[in-house]
Amino acid sequence: MKHFRNLYYIFIPIIAVCFLPDLFAHPVTAGKYSIEQYLSIKSASSPSFSPDGREIAYLTNVTGTSQIWIVDISSGRTRQVTNFEDNVSFVRWLPDGRLLFGKARGGDENTQFFLISSKGGNARQLTGDSSVRNNFGAVSRDGKFVFFASNKRNRNYFDIYRMDVDSGEEKILLKDDGNNSVAAVNDDGTKIIISRSGTEKSLDNDLYLLELHTQKLIHLTPHEDASEFSDPHFVADGVVMASNSGREFSALLNLKKKNAAIDDWSNENLSAGILDAPKWDVTDISMNHNGGKIVYSVNREGFSELYFLRAITAGKPLITVFSKKALKIPLPERGIVAGPTLSRDESKMAFAFSSPVRNSDIWIYDFRSGKISQITKSDRSGIDAKTFVSPELITYKSFDGLSVSAWFYRPIGADRIVAKGNSSQNREGATFIRAARVPVIVSVHGGPESQERPGFNPLYQYYLSRGFAIFAPNVRGSTGYGKYYTHLDDVRNRED
Structure with a gap:
């Protein structure tokens, strides 16, 4: 510098x-x-693995608007799935092979949810009120339910909903006059973590645990200073997340139950431990349900560094233990990582990568070989x-x-x-x-x-x-x- x-x-x-x-x-x-x-240079982002890990769905603006495409990892062959005038904002590959995606109409930012076959065809709309904004949160592990926030009840506030993917039936899980979003869902879909934006401080939020059977709402992150809590993921005996509470930079934290044998999420039964605390912000945490790896990015002076920790879940009661040393994942060059995601078997990780001299494309890291490879090659409009x-x-x-x-x-x-x-x-x-x-x-x-x-x-x-x-x-x-x-x-x- x-x-x-x-x-x-x-x-x-x-x-x-x-x-x-x-x-x-x-x-x-x-x-x-x-x-x-220059303005016609294309990009690819938002990778999502197929259930068998052989293909990746992603978003690209090769046709002028951001649409869903699929790439075969081994051959590099691509195919287009959607072709709308409006941009597709997200895509998730469900366990049954269908694709869940969202898009707004005419740039109004009121996202609606849709289902479509991975082979293309007609999409089925799941949410239909174009005056309502729906913010995607998570999909249950079995792919049967979508959890999201919506301002359907009151346009000024976001409540929490669950939708049955097949029937389209919605159920409101939390009514609250605030800015709420779904941050995580546990394995069996009985507990969700809700993020609520603070109203008195900037860059401040809180995490709450909602137990669906009892409708009990538990405050997980009491704090005094303006603090952010992001990217939570359930593990066997707690939650991992990034937070700068009481710190200058966001660290990778593990909020553990002191007594893992009981279903007690009160603050008296929780303790916070640091898994990694670089002198820069931890972001973009990715982890499968009770997975064996946790991947995260470190924003070092604007450039991304990518790391992972191994996780072992065992014992009675079940607890999750993380390796003490983070392993660094190689990148093509100094640049920015976005949307890291693990394949179902955790043998591979996909992410979008861009740099000052590279337009965004999808890359894969193979944990077995330790090598990265570029699987999309977005057009540069003839520019050297x-x-x-x-x-x-x-x-x-x-x-x-x-x-x-x-x-x-x-x-x-x-x-x-x-x-x-x-x-x-x-x-x-x-x-x-x-x-x-x-x-x-x-x-x-x-x-x-x-x-x-x-x-x-x-x-x-x-x-x-x-x-x-x-x-x-x-x-x-x-x-x-x-x-x-x-x-x-x-x-x-x-x-x-």
Whole structure:
């Protein structure tokens, strides 16, 4: 990582360049590809294994909207399953071979659920009120029930529902005037974990255990500071999850029952232990029902690192024990992992991967061989991948001395052109080089509680091909740099 101590002196020219490009020479490179080509670059994401692990259903926008396709892992042959005008938002392969998916109409974000054969054909709609928003949560292990949140009762709040996949019959499990979502379902579908967003703090939520037989709701995560609890998975004697409660970064936690012989989920019978606590956020946890592996990602300065722990469930009463050492899974290069998922027999894991110079595609990791392989190859619209640019991570000091990181993309050739009289000294006597000046686009991410990460951005690559540099800071309030940093823009601090 490079440190830009005098960014104040270069930041003013950056803003000026954005508004006064006439002051500078023509761009360093002349792009030969059109904006239409860059915006036509395709991607693949959201992998879901078939029950036998031989195929993967995934989403790709190869036809212009995100649709379901299936790829045969051994041969690489693909086939299209859906062909709607609207984007498909998720897909899950059910144990009986059918595909469950969701899509909204006309971009209204009111997702409805559908069933379709993996061979294609007509889809059967499961939810029908287009004015209602349904947020998918989980499928029971036997594939007979779908658990989800919906604002059917009151458009301002999300209740929890269970649907019988075959009959379409819905049952409301929890009525609550809040923002609820289904986070996990246990093996036999008798217990679910519900995530409820906080109302007084930003980036704050709680997890609750709902026992369906008794309708008892148990608060699993009492806390005082603004904290996040995410990606919970049931194990034999508790729950694994990611959380930054009482910490700067989200760690991989195991919430265990002290006495596993009794069905007591009260806080008096629970204890929390850390499975992995890197100095970065743990995200994207994936685990099968009482599986033998748990996979998770670590967001290290924006790049993903992928790890797994082995799990053994045995004893009487049953308890789950995890290995102490996490094993690292190789990736194609430095980039971003999304949607890791394990095959039913846990011999393979699929995930979507992208980087600054790679559009998103589906990859597979084979646990037996220890090798990764790319199984989809999304079209780059005729653009040579060698023309794509990777950024460098820099840091600079803000007005109060706070260190801020940013991604800086240099157009090809900009680092090789140096102006005449190319060296001078600053006030401290340090010598520096004046590189050729190029127009710079300052790109500040939205949210504001979000993070600029080095994934594939076709619009960035277009402007880079036209000689523009890109400066993309993670301003205070961004996620990924610890809880303290994220809350630096709360309320009155937003203007900082």
